[in-house]
Amino acid sequence: MKALSFLVSALVFFSVASAQTLEGAWKLTHQDGQKVEDMEYIKVYQDDYFAFGAKQVKDNHFVGAGGGPFLYEEGKYLETLDFFTLDPSQVGKTNKYKLDWVNGKMVISSEINGKMLVEIWERLSDAKDDLTGNWVITGRKRGEEISRSTPGARRTVKILSGGRFQWIAFNSETKEFSGTGGGTYTAKGGKYIENITFFSRDDSRVGASLDFNYEVIDGEWHHSGLSSKGDPIYEIWTPYAIGYKK
Template sequence: MKKYLLLPLLFLTSWVLGQSLDGSWKLVSQNGNAVTNQEYIKIYQDDYFAFGVKNVADNTFIGAGGGPYKFEGDKYSETLDFFTLNPLQIGTTTPFKIELDGKKLVLSANTNNGMLVEIWERVSDAKDDLTGNWVITGRKRDDQISRSTPGARRTVKILSGGRFQWIAFNSETKEFSGTGGGTYSAVNGKYIENITFFSRDNSRVGASLGFDFQVIDGEWHHSGLSSTGAPIYEIWTPYAIGYKPAK
């Protein structure tokens, strides 16, 4: 009998350990209070996370944060590469207790401000040709491609679960240059962004931008017109390959 009892336990353990955070999530509760006046969207992909927060009523940008994370069993930790709400925490790592059950994610931790308990609900775990965490490494101007090697100062763009967020920051100086995000689609070489928050100009919320894209040798070639109407051609490299941290 004991042998048979072990089988479902082993199956349950392997199912819990096999769950992934990849995709997009929405914060629904913080310390027992429902989150309704603000919208928190968090994206996980390729061992990296990013979130953006805005006021629901007027789309005013509130803040953003993100960086690498580790998730093993019931242990989870976040290291901040950028964090507008408290730049002094950039570079720090916070351990959390994690409970993940399908579409529900509970994170709890002891912080300087006391116990923090967050409940997130999965928005989507959909994937497409551009799902990934990317860092910009090249631009084309007048048919000439210029390349750069991202270091402490870098621009990252994370896409997963039908959501995107870009962030420009310097993790060494803790300088934050801007962020924006929303929903997107990437089908048949056409990439469309629908902006739901933008730190530099919340009047851009609601705008949709269309671009052409190709994935060439594992890199994302992105072309079209920027939010200001200027022509752009960008090359994005998978973050794990393109980003070169200081040693």
């Protein structure tokens, strides 16, 4: 009976571990055994893509951002960087990590330059809504005319998951980074509201809320309202896997 009980427990544990998904929003709580308190790192995973943004807690000063495609299989975790402000020379490279689950938290570790890096991430939310996804901008409307574009090395991406969003404008070939911003959001009943918690171009924008209209038409996100500068905008966002083709 003890052996059977152990086997059942092991199967349950394996099932739970196997069912773990990275999708959603995460916050870095510990790095190399130290609690992270003076900085805020938020990481969003969705549709095989990730992005993170970091700021100083005391003054909301932007620190850095990074992201790109990821692969997670049986404890093996790979990140390929499309953009990385802290070290642009890493753009295009794939880094391998070990990923473990401890009490529902994600533990990422690797040996880098002879030193062990260990990060503990706590899930903030895995909630989904109408706009949950990884998107790339493919169109704009001015007046009655809609102009379309096919994203290449230079593109603007917006990832939404777990009630968090982050947009990034970058060029993966030249490694040029144009800007990023992110925070919390709600999307319900055609109303999309962003609450900015970090912004690379202007720290003073942190705390602002922007109210837009949205509609999903043929799988694309139609986004309209006023920009942070008060200018009218109408944008069309396509699922990244469809809109961006290498």
